[in-house]
Amino acid sequence: MSGILEIRGLTKRFGGLAAVDNVSFSVREGGISGLIGPNGAGKTTIFNLITGVYKVTEGTVSFRGSEITNLEPFRIADRGITRTFQNIRLFKNLSVYENVLTACHMSARYTIPEALFRLPRFVREEKALRAKAEDLLSIMGLTERRDVQANNLPYGLQRRLEIVRALALDPKLLLLDEPAAGMNPDETEQLMHLISGIRERFKLTVLVIEHHMDLVMRLCESIVVLNFGQKLAEGTADEIRGDPRVVEAYLGSGEN
Amino acid sequence: MIQFLQQLTNGLSIGSVYALMAVGYSLVYSIMNFSNFAHGGVIMLGAYFGFFGLTTFGLPFAAAFVLATAGTALVAIVLERIAYKPLRDRKAPFLYFIISAMGASMFLENFVIATIGPNPKPYPPIIPREPIAIGQLALGRLDLIMFLVSAGCLALLVLFIERTRLGKAIQASAYNMKASALMGINTDSVVILVFALGGFLAGVAGVFYGMKYMVYPTIGNITLKSFIAAVFGGLGSLPGAVLGSVLLGVIETLVAGYLSSQYRDLIAFVILIGVLIVRPTGIMGKTVEDKA
Amino acid sequence: MSSYTLGILMLAGINLVAVLGLSLLTGFTGLFSFGHAGFMAIGAYVGAFLTVSPARDIPGLGLPLIVGVLGGGAAAGLVSWLVGRITLNLKGDYFCIATLGFGEATRLVFNNVQRFGGSRGWPLGATRDMGDIWIILAVDVVAVILVANLVKSRHGRNMIAIREEELASQVTGIDVFRYKMVSLVISAILAGAAGVLLGNYLTFINPKIFNLTKSTELIIIVIFGGLGSISGSVLGALLLTALPEVLRFFEIWRLVFYGAAVILIMISRPQGLLGGMELTPSGIRKILAERRARLALRAEAARETAEGGSR
Numbered sequence: 001m002s003g004i005l006e007i008r009g010l011t012k013r014f015g016g017l018a019a020v021d022n023v024s025f026s027v028r029e030g031g032i033s034g035l036i037g038p039n040g041a042g043k044t045t046i047f048n049l050i051t052g053v054y055k056v057t058e059g060t061v062s063f064r065g066s067e068i069t070n071l072e073p074f075r076i077a078d079r080g081i082t083r084t085f086q087n088i089r090l091f092k093n094l095s096v097y098e099n100v101l102t103a104c105h106m107s108a109r110y111t112i113p114e115a116l117f118r119l120p121r122f123v124r125e126e127k128a129l130r131a132k133a134e135d136l137l138s139i140m141g142l143t144e145r146r147d148v149q150a151n152n153l154p155y156g157l158q159r160r161l162e163i164v165r166a167l168a169l170d171p172k173l174l175l176l177d178e179p180a181a182g183m184n185p186d187e188t189e190q191l192m193h194l195i196s197g198i199r200e201r202f203k204l205t206v207l208v209i210e211h212h213m214d215l216v217m218r219l220c221e222s223i224v225v226l227n228f229g230q231k232l233a234e235g236t237a238d239e240i241r242g243d244p245r246v247v248e249a250y251l252g253s254g255e256n
Numbered sequence: 257m258i259q260f261l262q263q264l265t266n267g268l269s270i271g272s273v274y275a276l277m278a279v280g281y282s283l284v285y286s287i288m289n290f291s292n293f294a295h296g297g298v299i300m301l302g303a304y305f306g307f308f309g310l311t312t313f314g315l316p317f318a319a320a321f322v323l324a325t326a327g328t329a330l331v332a333i334v335l336e337r338i339a340y341k342p343l344r345d346r347k348a349p350f351l352y353f354i355i356s357a358m359g360a361s362m363f364l365e366n367f368v369i370a371t372i373g374p375n376p377k378p379y380p381p382i383i384p385r386e387p388i389a390i391g392q393l394a395l396g397r398l399d400l401i402m403f404l405v406s407a408g409c410l411a412l413l414v415l416f417i418e419r420t421r422l423g424k425a426i427q428a429s430a431y432n433m434k435a436s437a438l439m440g441i442n443t444d445s446v447v448i449l450v451f452a453l454g455g456f457l458a459g460v461a462g463v464f465y466g467m468k469y470m471v472y473p474t475i476g477n478i479t480l481k482s483f484i485a486a487v488f489g490g491l492g493s494l495p496g497a498v499l500g501s502v503l504l505g506v507i508e509t510l511v512a513g514y515l516s517s518q519y520r521d522l523i524a525f526v527i528l529i530g531v532l533i534v535r536p537t538g539i540m541g542k543t544v545e546d547k548a
Numbered sequence: 549m550s551s552y553t554l555g556i557l558m559l560a561g562i563n564l565v566a567v568l569g570l571s572l573l574t575g576f577t578g579l580f581s582f583g584h585a586g587f588m589a590i591g592a593y594v595g596a597f598l599t600v601s602p603a604r605d606i607p608g609l610g611l612p613l614i615v616g617v618l619g620g621g622a623a624a625g626l627v628s629w630l631v632g633r634i635t636l637n638l639k640g641d642y643f644c645i646a647t648l649g650f651g652e653a654t655r656l657v658f659n660n661v662q663r664f665g666g667s668r669g670w671p672l673g674a675t676r677d678m679g680d681i682w683i684i685l686a687v688d689v690v691a692v693i694l695v696a697n698l699v700k701s702r703h704g705r706n707m708i709a710i711r712e713e714e715l716a717s718q719v720t721g722i723d724v725f726r727y728k729m730v731s732l733v734i735s736a737i738l739a740g741a742a743g744v745l746l747g748n749y750l751t752f753i754n755p756k757i758f759n760l761t762k763s764t765e766l767i768i769i770v771i772f773g774g775l776g777s778i779s780g781s782v783l784g785a786l787l788l789t790a791l792p793e794v795l796r797f798f799e800i801w802r803l804v805f806y807g808a809a810v811i812l813i814m815i816s817r818p819q820g821l822l823g824g825m826e827l828t829p830s831g832i833r834k835i836l837a838e839r840r841a842r843l844a845l846r847a848e849a850a851r852e853t854a855e856g857g858s859r
Contacts, residue, residue: 077720105720110702126701129702145841147840358764362804366804487642522653536642
């Protein structure tokens with residue numbers, strides 16, 4: 001069975017240390033998959049390898065049937081993969097609206113000269129970009145916060161804005177890096193609905209790294225477990241829950 | 257052959273002064289992660305302190321030397337307190353540090369121009385001009401002393417950093433400032449210490465540079481060479497700074513000797529561009545991937 | 549208008565051209581260059597070669613000034629593209645040092661070009677033509693409009709995104725290297741054009757005019773006006789050019805004052821006069837909207853704490 005994202009023998013070494021060691025898995029199109037494991041298991045490193053932030057040492061990443069290993073990050077984004085960050089990285093001094101508007105840039109085609117001289121295509125497409133940004137804000141319930149500077153937003157809304165910014169690229173695969181980190185149970189519950197909601201609405205595939213076991217088990221249709229950079233297990237929530245190796249890895253590391 | 261050896265020794269001596277500058281600069285870089293462009297201004301003040309110590313106050317050389325180096329250490333600390341500390345407290349981006357440093361450099365240089373005047377002044381002759389002859393090789397006494405004192409200062413610095421508690425604190429902070437603070441190291445004191453050390457080395461460099469050439473307000477511009485040397489060796493690496501400086505000094509002197517002295521200054525930039533193309537992290541620098 | 553005032557205005561207008569470019573590079577894209585005097589020098593020398601009368605001691609082609617402005621700008625832009633190829637992949641400090649090195653190296657090169665007068669300089673023309681103010685103003689207006697149009701487009705927003713958060717820009721599909729390059733080349737073209745106008749105004753050029761102090765002065769105007777603000781750059785260029793000219797007796801203390809002011813701005817008001825704000829109708833609307841939003845957010849937070857306390 002081949003998925004929208006295929007990872008084969010993926011390895012990343014920093015100096016002599018393998019942060020990710022020969023990991024293979026695939027992500028089913030249209031689903032919500034989870035990537036879990038104790039701290040330092042290599043989860044975020046895998047995101048960085050998929051999105052081209054780090055260079056792959058060995059192995060391949062394929063997306064929708066074509067290889068994207070070691071492409072530049074912006075080209076990977078162009079192919080339809082986008083992400084959020086564990087430590088939120090918004091355009092801090094820009095307003096909520098400007099954050100989203102900036103990310104809509106790939107929906108327009110006008111060139112730099114067209115912008116310099118405000119030619120018709122610039123005017124037309126710019127209007128469309130603005131409408132799109134406003135739409136996204138309203139769908140995601142941020143219209144009221146439109147003019148707030150991103151770094152003045154409450155924490156939970158910053159996480160939400162980062163997701164909206166990612167959606168502005170019309171991605172086919174959305175990578176969420178610990179979206180519930182620092183959230184209270186209420187906010188986490190809301191986030192769950194948000195993630196399932198956007199999957200439906202935007203016809204997305206979602207791959208999520210998360211520490212909240214409860215959230216992962218309820219949200220994800222399939223789960224990959226990492227430990228010390230290697231794949232420990234893979235399966236449905238129930239299979240993972242019953243897997244003694246997973247239990248041991250988590251108990252052994254003193255988490256959850 | 258003799259001519260080559262002659263050029264080599266000249267190069268080593270000027271390279272050792274570059275090293276004093278580059279190490280002071282690299283030291284600050286390793287802790288604060290920004291280019292202290294005000295370092296040149298401190299070096300310039302060192303040259304003037306030494307000059308006035310010898311002429312106006314009529315001090316013996318050793319006393320003038322102490323005055324100059326203590327003075328520059330103090331200036332460096334004051335500079336840190338005024339121009340960088342508020343930025344550190346605010347966790348400002350590194351660009352603000354660089355701009356503040358540029359402002360400080362501009363202030364120091366032009367303050368001296370406005371008060372003392374722009375004209376170069378020669379140091380009083382302290383060290384006899386006639387060279388020491390070793391076989392056919394003629395070693396300038398000043399060059400020899402410059403080399404020995406610089407090497408001595410750098411050796412002391414290495415001992416200090418490797419062998420003392422304070423030195424260990426510097427090493428730890430250079431590795432990771434935040435973690436060091438958590439481990440109970442007073443990073444604020446480390447910063448002051450680093451600026452004091454950098455300032456001291458700047459004073460030594462200033463005095464020797466003034467003795468070799470002259471004192472003038474724009475002496476600090478030659479620190480550009482030490483920045484290049486530090487990049488050459490690998491930014492933030494102290495051994496790299498020394499190696500880069502010595503190499504730069506030797507290459508410059510050889511170019512001036514064998515090609516034309518007009519190309520002497522240009523060669524530094526050619527090296528800079530070469531290094532940036534081939535290996536931007538320099539000889540001893542390590543490549544680091546951005547942590548996402 | 550007296551020719552003295554006119555002279556100051558011309559100088560401010562010339563500075564503005566260079567400052568606008570640097571404003572785009574530094575204020576909007578977040579790249580610091582200490583080498584833009586180098587691009588000015590390239591512009592000035594190429595412009596001089598195009599415009600100086602063939603009859604002079606060091607002859608040129610005797611073309612009209614506007615051709616010089618275009619040619620000088622183009623030459624500087626071309627060189628900046630080469631410089632960018634090498635330096636734009638470098639991180640913060642390396643880029644600063646590289647541009648600093650480029651500026652100084654350019655100066656040293658012109659010192660050795662005897663065809664252009666070497667370090668002695670190059671007398672360009674007999675007298676200053678005050679009518680050139682119109683050309684300067686025209687270049688200013690065109691530059692302001694073009695830069696303003698750019699920063700309000702998706703391309704400009706991409707540059708701002710790079711300034712704000714480079715890694716996030718990359719995964720948002722922004723070709724960081726390309727936008728840095730565009731920004732650098734545009735800023736160099738404007739610096740080059742300003743160099744041509746400066747040479748024409750001074751009727752004399754030598755490499756020393758384009759030293760590190762010149763680069764730093766340009767940066768200071770941008771910072772004083774406020775990063776990320778075109779109106780700030782315009783205001784900064786006018787004020788900082790006029791001030792020392794008006795306070796003539798201040799002359800030797802001018803740069804001392806500048807240096808101290810820069811430190812003061814950095815530690816107390818790093819956003820400068822108008823950081824991130826524009827004095828245009830839409831700019832003012834934006835400032836007001838952001839202010840309203842901030843106050844609303846604060847009021848809401850206060851209400852929540854009050855409710856939490858009463859529970």
